[in-house]
Amino acid sequence: MSTEEDFEQYLGSYIGEDQYIALLLDYDGTLAEIPDRPELSVIPPETKKVLYNLVNSGKVFVAIISGRSLEDLRGKVGIDNVIYSGNLGLEILLPDGTRHNQTISEETANNFEKMIDHLTKEVAHNGAWIQNKQIAITLHYREMNPELVPELLVKANQIIKGYGYQTHAAHNALEVNPPIEWNKGLAAELILRTSFDENWKRRKVIFAGDDTPDEDVMKVIKGFGKSFRITRGVDVVTNADFKILSVQSVFLMLKWIEKKMCK
Ligand SMILES: [Mg+2]
Known part of the structure; x- marks a missing residue:
């Protein structure tokens, strides 16, 4: 299990004295355990609380990119002022109501x-x-x-x-x-570009995800961001900077960021 010291080591010098970070997250297997049926998924109340605090600190930008449909995802997380992206990035909804949906023939x-x-x-x-x-x-x-x-x-x-x-x-x-050249990584790039300026690659970006489509986000932020792959597989090959074990580890990371950023 990851500890506070681990996250201090992974992210402490990266975040440094920065006043603002972008946090990109997957949902199933990252923020919430994978249930037997997708509709049974519940975000743990303590995770929701820490996310809410981060979003409302004014220092952390949060986007959640999932394989669920956008409406389903938004219902499951239920926090305002978060960017939601559904269907592996095909649908994106900004907090001001703007949508960026990929067109299908x-x-x-x-x-x-x-x-x-x-x-x-x-x-x-x-x-x-x-x-x-x-x-x-x-x-x-x-x-x-x-x-x-x-x-x-x-x-x-x-x-x-x-x-x-x-x-x-x-x-x-x-x-x-649908047969569109699109993935979670391109959605992440679109979110960062539209939310920041052309200097989006100078932003501090942290991402966590547990599955193969999440690797596309890890590739996009490689070099300037820090990414975490949630996996128990020692053989899992990943583009992430770090492997962490579980949904609970992600929660501890969010708590660590809250402590660091929301003093
Ligand atoms: Mg997942």
Whole structure:
């Protein structure tokens, strides 16, 4: 488990006497434990409180970038003056109400429901199920017999590609997104560019995430930011500056930042 001393060592000299930092965060597996079903996720009250304090300190800019739909994410976190980005960055909502949504072609949009119907018939069985996120989906197979998973993935990928969508592996799930050159890293860059000036790379930026799509954010801030990959895997290869073990470690980091920045 990470301690206060660890974060002092990781971030103490980085933050230094700076009066302002940007904090980018993933949600599931980072701020909140991954539940059996996505709708059961709850942000721990103490995490919500420390985030609220950071946001309202005037010294910490907070953006949360998730694979959930934007509305779902905003409902789960429930704090004002945070930038929310859903569907792996395809949707971005600034606190002033401005949206930056990536546009999807009409054909792609029309294929969406057809693809869901097809997947529902062919692969959403034996514990596999589909989470509809309006412009993207997640195919969950956590509850499935692991022996059946390889066959499921072959079949699902075939169907999904047939409708022109693309897939990314996630924890016990397949993320299915429209064919747009976009990812969490580009969303992070857009958020930092629009929130700051052309000197956004001189900002102090801290990011934490637990999954493969989070690696794109780590790449974007490499060199000027500090990133954390939440993982228990010693073999996990990451672009992050540091590995930390758990959602609880992220909470301790937020507490450390609060202590440092909100004296
Ligand atoms: Mg996550």
